[in-house]
């Protein structure tokens with residue numbers, strides 16, 4: 170199996186063992202390799218102490234985490250994390266154990282790791298060291314803690330999220346004791362930094378097999394997303410819905426491609442429904458203003474997760490628009506395209522389709538098809554929806570005598586006319602209109 174370890178990693182392993190130390194690839198790279206996937210990162214574990222690693226690779230190391238035994242060895246285009254065999258105490262922040270003790274035993278180093286499938290080592294010749302049945306768990310698709318599950322989650326609560334993420338990405342079943350333990354330990358997630366939860370949760374919801382995990386562990390997710398709890402079992406009082414709100418949400422998430430923006434949009438699209446639900450005097454239920462409320466609640470969630478501003482804004486716009494009726498006319502679609510821009514409009518169509526697909530009867534399909542049809546027609550006519558596409562620009566208006574803010578205002582007015590189809594996107598014609606509005610100002614040569 171030697172040839173599967175990249176050349177530069179093999180060189181690091183060889184150098185370490187040539188200097189009399191043990192050296193192995195370990196963790197995620199071994200797991201991914203055995204799964205037939207291309208590992209992203211290669212981590213090396215060794216019996217050499219950090220100073221010894223530094224001596225073996227003079228001028229090629231960065232002391233990334235010497236306290237924790239990690240030295241990065243620069244090798245060609247990348248850095249390889251080389252960590253001394255260690256026993257860990259409790260983790261501080263889901264990444265770094267508070268106290269580490271170096272050890273000469275590979276077995277002890279493997280024993281500190283989270284899951285059996287992540288606790289295997291591989292030598293340069295392809296030898297696998299697997300003390301806890303990681304290989305068998307891999308082939309059976311089982312995620313299981315190494316040793317005592319409660320202790321593993323106590324040491325590092327981020328492992329709760331890692332367990333759900335690995336299961337969602339790999340399609341693995343979480344073994345019963347591990348599952349019971351992570352559920353029992355879920356409140357420990359409160360101690361984990363939001364950024365770390367967000368990173369794991371994003372991978373989780375983009376996982377190919379996320380649906381069964383979301384279905385099975387809403388109580389765990391509700392520790393950092395309490396908005397989920399009332400969605401479970403919430404009857405939507407809507408003839409098009411035969412699922413509770415949480416199941417509808419999961420199905421809507423499944424119906425979009427595994428991209429973070431789309432998955433988060435579907436996760437949040439109805440999050441305001443429970444709170445906005447009211448029953449009128451005739452006993453009929455209504456969801457007053459729910460897209461706006463979903464936007465507000467989504468905003469709080471996105472901020473809690475420390476999502477970046479650009480992604481948050483995009484998701485919230487889609488949440489707010491998902492239920493908005495876009496008139497099925499050229500003017501209606503053109504106006505929506507103008508407000509959203511083509512890229513967001515494209516995403517909105519995907520969102521609307523997913524929402525519709527996740528209902529019992531797909532009553533909105535024809536409407537959505539029609540919106541797309543109109544959009545295609547507009548595109549075929551090369552219709553203009555943005556200032557960028559408008560046949561005149563600010564400089565043209567300056568030549569007509571426009572100054573300062575009136576330039577922007579006039580451009581918007583001209584764009585309105587073009588988007589609504591009242592005027593063609595014709596340079597001469599638009600300049601004439603602008604000139605007339607300026608009261609025949611001089612300066613144009615057109």
Ligand SMILES: Nc1ccn([C@@H]2O[C@H](COP(=O)(O)OP(=O)(O)OP(=O)(O)O)[C@@H](O)[C@H]2O)c(=O)n1
Pocket residue numbers: 195196197198209210212263264281282283284287288325327328331
């Ligand atoms: N909270 C953690 C984080 C990591 N590890 C161990 O450290 C290895 C490397 O961790 P990391 O690079 O974070 O994850 P990978 O398992 O490599 O997976 P991925 O790259 O997909 O995140 C893991 O395989 C596991 O053995 C652990 O025991 N507990």
